[in-house]
Amino acid sequence: MTTARIRVDHVTRVEGHGNIVVNVTDGVVEKCEWQVPEAPRFFESMVRGRHYSEVARITSRICGICSIGHTLASIKATEDALGIEVSEQSWKLRELIKHAENFDSHVLHINILAAPDLLGAPSVFPLVATHGEVVARALRLKRLGHEWGSLIGGRTTHPMSIVPGGMAEVPTTKELTQLRERLLAAVPELEATVATVLALAPNVPAFDRPTEYVALSNDKDYALYDGDIQSVLPDGTKQRYPVADYKQVTNEFVVPQSTAKYTKNKLDSYAAGALARFNNNYDKLHPEAKKVAEALGIQPICTNPYMNTVAQAVEIVSDVYESVGLLDELIANGVELEPLVEPTKFGSGAGATEVPRGILFHEYAYDDEGMCLGGNCIIPTNQNHNNIQHDFDKLVPELVAQDKSEKEMELALEMLVRSYDPCISCSTHYLDVKFVR
Amino acid sequence: MTASFIRSDDFAAFVTALIEAGPVYGPVAKRSRFAFERLETPEELRLDYDVTILPPKKLFFPPAQDLVTFDGAGFRAALEPTEKVLLGVHFYDVKAIDQTDLLFSERNYDINYMAHRETTTIVASNIQTVSKRAFFASVGADVEPQGHDAFLTAINGGYVLETRTERGEALLAFGAFQPATEAQIAEAAAVNVAALERCPEELEHGTEAIADKVRAAFQDEELWTTLAADCFSCGTCNTVCPTCYCFDVQDTWNVDQTSGQRTRFWDGCLTEDFAKCSLGEGACENFREERAARFRHRLMRKATYLNEKLGGPACVGCGRCSAGCTADIADPARVINQIMAS
Amino acid sequence: MSKPKVAFFDFTCCEGCQIEFTNYGDAAFLELLNHVDVVEFREAMSEKTTEPIDIAFVEGSFSREADRARLESIRERAAIVIAYGQCSASGGINALKNHQSDYKQFVYGADAEQPQLDSQKAQPISAAIKVDYSAYGCPVNKYEVLQIVAHLLHGKEPVIPNYPVCVECKRRETVCRYDEADHCLGMVARAGCAAPCPAYGVPCEACRGFVDHPNVPALEKVLVERAGFSQKRAADKALMFNANDLEALS
């Protein structure tokens, strides 16, 4: 009978700090916990007294990997609070950088963080010797994602030019044309990446736990930048909520093992992320990405959390093709620097966007001078913590039943955490914030 | 040399022909300002510019220029100049180029500057818009601009191109030029004189009087401390100045850790470390430790130190430093007028 | 000769500086691996080491007393400690809460005193251990990081600018924010980033810290007179990345 004492402090190859604690004695699971001990950072408090033009620059620093998404969600919330509607050009450029971030982050996660597990290596560094071409290709694609995002935002870690009211700088039409060529030129490398994922797919653990999936959704596209909140249940039932009502979906609550709050909606827990988007918005997926999904054998509603990485592979293909379409439109219209749209009011507002790890909410209130009174941010990894815990609760007994060794169990749990691609340093807050006006 | 006329309608074709023949640099719009950039189309050329952010010195003396490259096999010069045309330089910038030509060629001839300079054909142009802080009319008024190959003046219906050198003369082949009439030449001269009268700022005294009095003010610590109280030591006044040419030199390695380059970067005497020496055991001596001393050095350099060598002040009145200084204390016209009035 | 051993450690931060390390592209990154052995890098690898390290890159601020022991053990094992990124070098963005006394209550309400939420003032890691060099910036300039590594591999002290961002802005001929009716901190901010923010149309927020002797009174004056700030907003402006330094200067 299995006896295991698993204690993984600071799971590696994830962003931020999370611990796994599992005690099994003679086949009886005594403790099985996903803990988040990340140092609290108080962003919601830090934004107080800062001008609206600075707020996204501050909250971008919540997370270095999703900083484009944080910037966008923050700015959308600010624009909502200030009654700003940006131009079509700004909207498209923002969509373009959203794709860049998704691509960039997924390329990193698939190749550098997740692939070592599937190849039985502790990290990407030993793979340089054994799978040199895979690593080189990953680095090339990562660089492409970086340059793609940098062209629009100035850089990918804490982008600069996305500001309330529009874009503070825009690329030239020539630069966009060059980007379009580069994206198309990268298609063979994308195909090779998909082939690698396909080859590794048999190594993806078989595990299923039907849950609720929450993502942005709209009628136009495979929503990343904008949409309503949508939930899909394992039976396919969908429901939409306006972003302003995000708190009704997240229903945050406190648990003792975590500095981050947990969330739940209709079921015990819900998942956000690539798989949640895939399950919600499959019908809006670009045809080229649908082809890849078929080839990879993933279809909605997929309830194996380990398949999140595979959903990410589908999304990188979608990001490239969707972006080529956006670029065609931008190039056809010609891009010009536009004056920023000025605030029409000062109040409070919420904004949401999809970051690589799932749906992200920001909300702020401003005084009449445009100075921030406080904020609230609910990040996808926090929304996933509860789901990870519920996965653990189902997975650990299954592993015990399969008579897995302690090492195997530990790896299976770490891989599960990593497949969510968590971004724990995002975990910013834990209780509701009351705005005082 | 000759004076020719080209009709406005034929001008774009002339610029296009130049662009097709080789690299052409000229003033183009950059947000609310202007900059000398390589032209891709004649439409980009903005001869109605007021002043560019950086002077044309960047073409001869780039902000970062490799002097030597090295690798495991040895070292070599990094210079590869190309023939190019620089179009639309205002006369004050030509005067500044004359100064840097002299300073880079005298005593030790610096091919890293001179090679770029000698491979450039400079076409000066009249000032159509006067910048907000210019005082070019009253500074070194008796110094004539020299180092251009041709001078282009916009007049009614077209442009007069007066050539000064063979290089300038060779430009005529690229456009539908015809000999300029006496009246056109006279109109061009009048246009250029008129520009001098539109300067918003003015030096109230002559070069020599200024040189003497500014130099005499050297010891007036209170004066310099007050003038420099708001100085950020940011070096903007140096960096944007067409007659500033100080540089730092740094060696860097490439990722292979064997090859690399020795590069010179623009430097400015207003920055804190400019005159700092290491003495060993962590000790340093800064020969211009105070902001006031650095501020004073620049002004001395503009108004007195180089006058003898240059035959006039080392300032051409472009007003770039005045407009660029965020604290608005760098304006030589204001500072000098204040000293002269004291 | 064995390659120098390099390790990355993280404390309170967004880990964006570590991510910059993955943005070099294949050629530069793989070439770099010919010169250093990465022995620990939690964000990207599972391997850990207890061996001596040649260069330790430490990311994140020192914001919990509980982190001191880990910092000390890194210092003991590492020949060179580099404060990697602004959180580590100065406290960075995390210190923006330092001037507030109610930040815990504001975010955690009644639960503010729970032990897992322990957080003191965010400080640079130099408040706990000796730091040899700093890679400034939020995020770091990845090309400067390459130069720092190259210098250290050759036993040369890295060259870090002590002139303001305006110098780099001018070198790349960016239109000054003040010419666009905006504001900027470039005049007091340490350069080395190549001035990307003004080039992309936004002010420099001095994310690499101040130059050695920033003229802060003049900055406030310019913010009030040229950018139209209130005196209070002008005084608070540089808090975003320089809360600790502003406190030290005042």
Added chain:
Amino acid sequence: MNHQCHWTDVENIFLPREATIVCSEQATPSETHFTLKMADGQPIEYEPGQIVELSLFGYGEIPIGIASSPTRKNTFDLVVRSVGRVSGAVTKLGKGESVYVRGPLGHGFDLTKLRGHDVLIVAGGIGLCPTRSLIQYILDRRDEFDRFVLFYGAREPSLQLFTDDLARWRTANDVEYYETVDRGDPSWTGNVGVITTLFPQVELGPETRAVICGPPIFYRFVVRELDMIGIPRENVFVDLERRMKCGVGKCGHCQINDKYVCVDGPVFPFADVQGLEEAF
């Protein structure tokens, strides 16, 4: 353009030449004495007091005074104090290794002003290095000069440079050698005190030609002594040091008012620089 030469006909002043270290000796804990030979066998032609730009690729370039006399052919000496990046790297080098030099650069000592006169050299600390070129020169052409007096001050006995030279000068009769240290140690039996304490020990006439080289504060005090002797300031020569990058009168770092230390100096008649407000 108003000058006639063409860039293709002119040599590149920034390209150094390779030199081989034929001897390297730790002179003091922080200073290394190098003897160098040009790798192509073509010795550099220089005057006492001139400098070179010494470099190591990847580390950079620094100005260093030549510490030997042209009268001793084929090789030349440099003494480098380790204070930073370039000097720190250079002082780690040993025999057989290469360095790179540009030069000689600048103006050395004007020998025409010194020949036929009494000469006093006042050297402090590392200031002995550039003056050593002149000392050697005078000793090698002793009959061209009249009386030769040499003052040398070091902070402490262990920091004295060229100890072999010092030992010889102490007993030599072709130089009147006086030395002092700021702080003595148990083995030190000589003079203790700042450099000016040596002046009362010798009788010097106003016709003497004086040369001063030392740390920045040194000059003011030594000049005061020379004034008291009545030596006119045009007969006093100073060897100045400033931050320097190019060594060829372009980069601006070494500028003192309108003078460039690298091309107008480093040796200046005191009369020419005394009025320059930033010189001392």
